Amino acid sequence: MELLSEAALTDREQGMPRYRRSVPLQGRPITSMGIAQARIPGGGSINLMRVMQTNACSLSCGYCPTFCGGNVPRATVSPEEVATTFMEVQRKNLAQGLFLTSGVPGRATRATDRMLATLELLRRREGFQGYIHVKLLPGAETAQVEAAVQLATRVSVNLEGPTDDHVRRLAKEKDLSGDLLPKLELAGRLYRQAREDGGPGPRGSTTTQFVVGATGERDREVLGLVARLERQRLLHHAHFSAFQPVVGTPFENLAPTPAAREARLYQAEHLLREYGFRFDELAFGADGNLPLEHDPKTTWALAHAERFPLDVTRAPLEMLLRVPGVGPRAARTIVQARRHSALRDLRDLKRIGVDTVRAGYYLTLRGRRLAKAPAPHQLRLFAPGEHLTQAPFRTPVPPCAYR
Numbered sequence: 392m393e394l395l396s397e398a399a400l401t402d403r404e405q406g407m408p409r410y411r412r413s414v415p416l417q418g419r420p421i422t423s424m425g426i427a428q429a430r431i432p433g434g435g436s437i438n439l440m441r442v443m444q445t446n447a448c449s450l451s452c453g454y455c456p457t458f459c460g461g462n463v464p465r466a467t468v469s470p471e472e473v474a475t476t477f478m479e480v481q482r483k484n485l486a487q488g489l490f491l492t493s494g495v496p497g498r499a500t501r502a503t504d505r506m507l508a509t510l511e512l513l514r515r516r517e518g519f520q521g522y523i524h525v526k527l528l529p530g531a532e533t534a535q536v537e538a539a540v541q542l543a544t545r546v547s548v549n550l551e552g553p554t555d556d557h558v559r560r561l562a563k564e565k566d567l568s569g570d571l572l573p574k575l576e577l578a579g580r581l582y583r584q585a586r587e588d589g590g591p592g593p594r595g596s597t598t599t600q601f602v603v604g605a606t607g608e609r610d611r612e613v614l615g616l617v618a619r620l621e622r623q624r625l626l627h628h629a630h631f632s633a634f635q636p637v638v639g640t641p642f643e644n645l646a647p648t649p650a651a652r653e654a655r656l657y658q659a660e661h662l663l664r665e666y667g668f669r670f671d672e673l674a675f676g677a678d679g680n681l682p683l684e685h686d687p688k689t690t691w692a693l694a695h696a697e698r699f700p701l702d703v704t705r706a707p708l709e710m711l712l713r714v715p716g717v718g719p720r721a722a723r724t725i726v727q728a729r730r731h732s733a734l735r736d737l738r739d740l741k742r743i744g745v746d747t748v749r750a751g752y753y754l755t756l757r758g759r760r761l762a763k764a765p766a767p768h769q770l771r772l773f774a775p776g777e778h779l780t781q782a783p784f785r786t787p788v789p790p791c792a793y794r
């Protein structure tokens with residue numbers, strides 16, 4: 392269990408605390424479990440126990456330490472072991488939800504069946520009604536996708552890359568357009584249909600992940616695919632992992648991807664999902680990637696100087712959302728607050744949650760621009776250097792396994 396949980400891994404998800412606790416399970420202390428805080432659909436966060444059903448794998452993903460040729464200790468846990476361990480962890484209130492993933496030893500359908508058996512035990516025998524995220528394996532069958540949607544709160548399929556060519560170069564056994572993408576779309580359609588029907592159907596959502604920078608794919612390609620899936624409401628959100636070479640893997644000699652690229656992709660995806668930006672409004676450089684020197688919202692605002700400054704007391708919500716330093720919650724609060732009270736100065740905006748240092752240049756109040764020049768600092772989702780490891784690492788668990 393320890394080997395297959397996230398015990399030794401530095402997580403890249405910024406701001407999400409991880410817990411290292413001694414957990415006495417089945418009469419024997421397990422020194423650390425892969426329990427980490429995670430955001431859940433609909434808002435809020437819970438502690439998730441994250442575990443692989445097995446880290447044995449016959450696939451050759453070039454970035455992954457547990458690829459078929461990887462020299463790492465292997466282990467497998469049965470559905471019964473995962474289910475009873477999780478229920479014990481849950482009863483001790485150390486985790487309220489489960490994230491289940493797996494390597495692919497041999498036939499994908501068999502490995503997927505083991506994961507589904509774990510979910511069946513939790514839902515049907517243990518009566519667990521809480522959050523379960525299951526990562527579907529490449530090669531899972533249609534019926535298994537349907538079963539996963541019924542059992543899990545969140546189903547993810549890692550697309551890894553934006554085109555067939557890029558995915559094949561990451562892992563020659565993986566097939567984007569013939570396998571991964573249709574499975575993700577199927578899960579998304581089933582959840583979307585259940586939401587639209589409003590009946591007792593499954594409630595949940597999908598996510599995916601891209602490994603960025605190892606095969607020369609462009610941000611424009613990645614975000615184009617993400618934007619299409621989110622627009623069709625087949626995907627809740629996407630994760631991006633800046634490629635980092637791992638010792639002993641086929642890609643160990645490739646150059647790492649700058650951490651800033653991962654941050655820019657996350658920022659752009661937030662603009663599409665939460666700020667009302669269209670894909671064709673995102674600005675890409677001549678190389679097809681997001682500029683690294685500015686966050687994508689600042690890039691847009693600087694390129695559309697004629698649209699600013701905005702009068703805080705009158706600007707429509709959709710324009711407030713385009714102001715660097717104004718998030719969706721702050722923009723909505725401004726619209727609400729100005730109906731019944733006067734917003735007078737920067738302090739009022741600060742109280743509402745506006746980053747006034749960044750937003751001031753783009754806003755006016757009582758006819759006065761709130762800052763003379765754009766703020767020099769940029770929006771960062773990650774503290775500098777903190778979300779990526781500084782040196783190649785060795786771990787029995789793939790760095791991207793838990794997203």
Ligand code: SF4
Pocket residue numbers: 448449450451452455456457458459493494495562789
């Ligand atoms: S990423 Fe997953 S499928 Fe690929 S080698 Fe690693 S464990 Fe196997």
